[in-house]
Amino acid sequence: MDGTVTPDFDPLAARDGLPSACYTCGTCTAGCPVAAERPDFSPRRFVRLAALGLGSEAAGDASVWLCPGCDTCVERCPQGVDPVEVVTALRNLAARRGLAHQSYRLQLESILASGRIYPIDEFENDNRRDLGLPPLAEDPFGPEAAFWKGRLGWVLAPREDGDGPGAGL
Amino acid sequence: MARRYAFFTGCSVPARAPGYELSARAVAGALGLELVDPPGLACCGYPVRPLDREAALLLAARNLALSEREGLDRMVTLCSACTGVLTAAARRLEPGSAELERVNRELGPLGLSYRGTVRVSHLARVLLEDVGETELARRSAPGRVGGLPVAVHYGCHYYRPSELYRDRPSADDPERPTSLERLLRAVGADVVDYERPDLCCGGGALGVDEPLALALAGRKLEAVVAAGGGALVVACPFCAVMYGSSQRKIAKTLDRPLELPVVFFTQVLGLALGLDEDEVGLGANPVRVADLGARFKTEPPDVGAAPAGAAGGEGVA
Numbered sequence: 001m002d003g004t005v006t007p008d009f010d011p012l013a014a015r016d017g018l019p020s021a022c023y024t025c026g027t028c029t030a031g032c033p034v035a036a037e038r039p040d041f042s043p044r045r046f047v048r049l050a051a052l053g054l055g056s057e058a059a060g061d062a063s064v065w066l067c068p069g070c071d072t073c074v075e076r077c078p079q080g081v082d083p084v085e086v087v088t089a090l091r092n093l094a095a096r097r098g099l100a101h102q103s104y105r106l107q108l109e110s111i112l113a114s115g116r117i118y119p120i121d122e123f124e125n126d127n128r129r130d131l132g133l134p135p136l137a138e139d140p141f142g143p144e145a146a147f148w149k150g151r152l153g154w155v156l157a158p159r160e161d162g163d164g165p166g167a168g169l
Numbered sequence: 170m171a172r173r174y175a176f177f178t179g180c181s182v183p184a185r186a187p188g189y190e191l192s193a194r195a196v197a198g199a200l201g202l203e204l205v206d207p208p209g210l211a212c213c214g215y216p217v218r219p220l221d222r223e224a225a226l227l228l229a230a231r232n233l234a235l236s237e238r239e240g241l242d243r244m245v246t247l248c249s250a251c252t253g254v255l256t257a258a259a260r261r262l263e264p265g266s267a268e269l270e271r272v273n274r275e276l277g278p279l280g281l282s283y284r285g286t287v288r289v290s291h292l293a294r295v296l297l298e299d300v301g302e303t304e305l306a307r308r309s310a311p312g313r314v315g316g317l318p319v320a321v322h323y324g325c326h327y328y329r330p331s332e333l334y335r336d337r338p339s340a341d342d343p344e345r346p347t348s349l350e351r352l353l354r355a356v357g358a359d360v361v362d363y364e365r366p367d368l369c370c371g372g373g374a375l376g377v378d379e380p381l382a383l384a385l386a387g388r389k390l391e392a393v394v395a396a397g398g399g400a401l402v403v404a405c406p407f408c409a410v411m412y413g414s415s416q417r418k419i420a421k422t423l424d425r426p427l428e429l430p431v432v433f434f435t436q437v438l439g440l441a442l443g444l445d446e447d448e449v450g451l452g453a454n455p456v457r458v459a460d461l462g463a464r465f466k467t468e469p470p471d472v473g474a475a476p477a478g479a480a481g482g483e484g485v486a
Contacts, residue, residue: 033369037384065219066381068373071329074341082330082398091219100220103376109215115211118184131187131450140211144279155220160272 007053009093017085019050028073028083034066039068043073044085050086059094065101100155109156112149115140172299175236175253175287176204179213179248179406184404185414186209186247188450192435193247193292199442200239200300200308207239213251214258227256230272234283244289249326249405255331255446259289273277290337291327293349293434294406297339302355309356309441316467318361319437320398321349322389322412324405325369349404349434356441363396365389370411386411387419390427399464400430402437409433413455430458440465 007163012021028043028057029035035042041063049058058064064087073083094100114120115137125135182190197204206228214228218418232255244259246252262269264285265295290298296305323346328334331343339348344367371385390412393401403409413431420427432454439449446452446462458464 004425033385034372034374034381037381058207065377066374068325068369068371068385070325070365070369070373072325072369074330088218088222092222095220101377104216104219107188108220111212116180117182117216118180120183124183128183128187131191131453133183133187133190134206136183137208140209142209147279148228148336152217152221152224 005052005054005057007055009050009053009055009058009090011051011053013089015085016050016089017047017082017087018079019047019081019086021079022047022051022077022081023079024048025078027076027078028081031072031076033070033072034068038063038066043067043087046080046090047083047086050090055090055093056097059090059097060099064090064094065103095155098157105156108152112145112152112156114138115145172201172245173203173205174245174295175207175210175239175241176231177210177213177244177246177251177289179246179251181250181406181410182247184454186409186433187435188410188453189247189406189433191448192433192439192444192477195444196296196435196439196442197292199439199444200296200304202245202295202299204245205239205241207235207241209235213248215250215254218254220345225254226258226261227275227403229254230262230276230283231279231281233259233287233289234276234281237284237287238401242286242288243291243295244287245295246289247292247405248407249291249324250407252428253326253330253333255289259285259287259399260333275278291404293327293352294334294337294339296438297348297352298337302351304325305352305355305438305441309438310443310452311357313357313443314437314441314465315357315359317399317461317464318359319353319400319402319432320361320363320393321353321366321434322370322393322394322404322408323349323366324403324408327404337361341412353402353437355422356438358402358437358441361396361398363398364392368392370405370408372407372411373382375411382411383415383419383422386415387423390416390419390429391423392455394427394429398429400432400461402432404434409455416456428456428458430454430456430461433463437460437465459483 067087069084110117119135217225262285287458328341329347334340355359371382375382387428436449
């Protein structure tokens with residue numbers, strides 16, 4: 001590595017949380033519940049990387065998957081940066097590079113197969129009936145299933161590097 | 170009042186929190202709110218956002234379109250994560266907007282078209298705004314739920330990002346929300362304050378770093394117990410998973426006993442409205458505590474014409 005980097009993230013994209021507006025005050029990290037438990041985790045760091053256009057570096061960092069999306073930082077940023085949206089955009093970038101976290105891949109598999117993260121079948125509907133709840137469709141997508149597989153199946157493509165970073169987190 | 174709402178349970182409620190759904194339907198029924206189940210509702214898109222935000226928006230839009238198709242312009246949600254993404258989607262897909270046009274183009278092959286007319290609200294906000302505290306108080310008999318001090322966990326997506334909910338009469342201050350407490354106090358619950366009511370349950374990190382998520386949840390449980398809370402009230406099934414289903418694990422990690430019932434706000438409301446434990450599904454909650462329904466009462470269960478000012482009864486266990 002010779003130290004040069006190729007920016008691959010647009011810091012001016014409001015859609016991606018407007019990282020370019022950050023003036024590194026650290027209010028986000030100060031109130032972050034994850035940072036309180038994991039000193040190496042910092043919303044400010046992800047916003048900084050994004051502001052520098054270093055999407056790949058941020059997206060390749062496994063800790064980008066730790067953010068629970070609580071939005072405490074979003075509420076408090078004095079500049080209107082949305083660190084959660086920055087993190088989400090970075091995760092999307094990671095997913096496009098085949099680095100989606102295994103837990104989300106598993107949830108997607110379930111959604112594509114059954115329309116839900118927790119499938120409903122006869123067993124669940126029997127329990128629902130016993131409780132006095134109306135049945136739920138076992139296959140809510142119906143004929144739409146092929147459409148959603150087409151739209152999102154790419155996430156589940158086998159990775160060249162085996163499970164890759166993030167799977168062991 | 171006969172208001173009709175598309176009822177969006179999301180995935181987690183049917184699978185992990187049937188008591189929430191049961192009590193929600195029962196409370197709505199008791200208050201004259203009609204909950205309609207549009208066919209075809211599926212994932213709101215929340216777990217897809219980290220993978221592909223645009224596809225997640227399509228999933229959300231699909232549910233809005235299906236509800237609209239049933240002639241419904243109001244959608245009521247139970248899970249706060251669903252609430253967040255569906256509210257954000259409805260906000261983005263304004264009638265006449267380029268976004269709406271683009272999304273409809275993409276959903277076209279599915280035979281779906283969204284006109285942008287659905288307003289999404291968490292059930293708690295529907296109860297506060299469409300029924301109101303006065304009516305709720307009127308329908309609740311005193312003594313049904315005031316006997317057990319409860320702490321309220323708001324859950325992040327219920328009121329943040331605040332700019333999504335700013336136009337609601339029940340909008341919360343993002344640094345110190347109060348709407349759920351008002352709802353509970355209206356029906357006579359004894360709500361106690363505790364440190365860090367805003368603290369995230371950690372659910373969003375459970376699949377990535379379980380010890381981290383449990384550590385966050387543990388902090389809340391400790392704070393509630395320290396404040397004398399006899400139960401934790403939640404408004405989201407995943408918060409219930411973190412505080413209820415995971416409570417034993419957390420107790421082990423913290424090396425202290427924990428037996429804090431986790432109940433849904435609709436279960437407390439249901440009891441206050443005169444429904445019984447089974448009707449609000451208290452037995453379906455993960456942390457089972459004997460006679461929880463009785464503990465909520467401030468008077469003995471067999472009271473007839475109680476003299477004014479009668480005290481005593483169950484008290485706090």
